[in-house]
Amino acid sequence: MNSHGTTANEVVASHSVFGAPCWVTLTTRDLAAAEAFYHAVLGWEWRTGRLGEQYRFASVNGVPVAGVAAVDSVGRMAVAWTPYFAVCSADDTVARSQERGGTTAVGPLSFPPGRAALLADRDGAVFGIWEGELVSGWEDWRRAAPVFVKLHTRDAFDAAIFYAEVLGWESAETGCCEVRYEDNEVVLRSQGDVVARIHSGAVEAAPDPTVRPRWEIHFAVADVAACVRAAQAHGGSAVYEGSGMEEAILRDPDGARFIVSSRPRR
Template identity: 70%
Template sequence: MNHDTKPSRRGTGVVSTHAVCGAPCWVSLTSRDLQATQDFYQAVLGWQWRRARLGDRFRIALVDGAPIAGIAAVASMWQMAVAWTPYFAVPSADDAVARVQERGGTAAVGPISLPPGRAALLADRDGATFGVWEGELFTDWETWRKASPAFIRLHTRDAFDAAIFYGEVLDWARERPGCVEVRYEGDEVVLRSHGQIVARIESGALESAPDPTIRPHWQIHFRVADVAACARAAEQHGGSVLREDAEEAVLRDADGAQFTVTSRREV
C-alpha cells in the first residue's frame, strides 16, 4: 500500500496512474517489528528510511533519495500475513475491486482513501495477493522503476488463466496509450509498459501446496550490485537463503517475508 500521501514531481516521468494503467507502480511489505525490518533491509539492500504520514508504524524506503517501497508494521495488529505485495495502477479502485469479486477473487482491504488516491488489497482466485492504487504516484514512475524494484513475477497454477483474470481486472491489452501490453512467449506471459518488461506470469505453483514458496504468489525482484553479498548479509541479520546462483538469490527476511535479489535488469 502507498504509505506516503505526498506525490513527488521530480524528474519527467509519469505521476498519474492513468498514464501507466495496469502496470506495477509500488511495492509494500507488511511486517511485525518495524525497527527489525528497517535494520534488516538497510543491511541487505542499503536502504535508507523516512517516516510516512500514516503514523509511527509506517516507513518509506529510499534508494539514492528516491522512494521505492513502503513498510507497514501492522501484521500482528491487523492479523495480516508477513509478505511483500505489488500494487498496480488503475483509473478506478472501485471498478478494480468489483471486477476482482465478479471473477472469483477476494477484496481483503478497501478501497480506502489515502489522499491523493485510493487503494485496495486483493487476492486473485488462486489466492495470490496484490493491490491496486488509484490517483497520483508519489514519485514519478520512471524514477521508481530505475531506483531498485526491477521486476515482479507471478508464480501461479495456470499462467494463461491468470493473464485473463488480471487483464480483465487491470485493463491490460487495451488500445489506449500507457496500457500494459501482453505477450505469450513460450510457457509464460510477458507484460510490458512503455516498452519495458515490468512483469512475467508463469505456471507451476499449486493452490493447496503446504509450502508457501510454491503456492500462487507474486515475487518481488530487487536489482542489486552484488547478489552474494546480499545473501550473506541476509543470513547474518536473521534471514535465510532459499535459493542462490551467480545472478539471483531468493531470500527470506528475519520476519519471514520472501523476496528476490537479482543482478539482471530484467528477469
C-alpha cells in the same frame, strides 16, 4: 502517494501507467528490525510519511522505492511483500475483480492523495491496487527498485485473463500494458519494459494443484552474493542461490520472501 521526494513537475498519476506495477509494500511484525535488515541488505534509507508512525518509506538515492507497514496497522495481515498495480479507478477495479471470482481483503480506502485496496485473484494470490498520485516518478521508481514482479500460479493463461480483465491489460486504451507469451511465461510490458511475469510451467503441462499462488518481488542489485551474505549476517536466510549468483531467493528475519537479481544490462 506523494510528498515523499517528488517535486510538482514530477508528479505521475496512476492512470498514466494503469495496469503496471507501481509500488511494493512489506507487512512485518517488527518495523525497527525490518529497517535494519533491508538497510544492510539493500542499502535502503528510511523515513516516515503521511501514513503515520506505523508505515515507513524506503528510498534509494532519494527515490522512494518501497513501503513497510506494521502488521497490527493493516488488520493483522500475513507477513509478506505485495505488489501494487496502478489503476484509473479503485472502485471499478474492485468490482471487476469480484465479478471474476477475486476477493477483497481491504478497501478501497482513502490514503491521500489516492485510494488503495488489497485483493486476491481466483487462486488466492494477493495483490494491491492504487489510484492516484504515485510515490515517485514511475520511471525513477523502476530504475531505483524492482526489476519486475512475478506471479507463480497454477495456470498462467487463466491468471493472465483474470488480470487482463481486472487491470485493463491489452485494452483499447492508450498506454495500456502489452502481454505476450515468451519462454514458457506470460510477460507483461509497460512502455517497452518488462514489468511483470506469470509462470506456471511448460505450456503443455497440466496445472499443478500443489503450487501455492503468490506474487514475488525481484529487486535489482549490483552484487547478489553480497546481499546473500548481508541477509545471513542480519538474521535472514537464503532459500535459493542461482548459478553464477545472478539471482537469490531470500527471507528476512520475519519470514517475508523476496528475490535479488543482478541489474539488467541496458
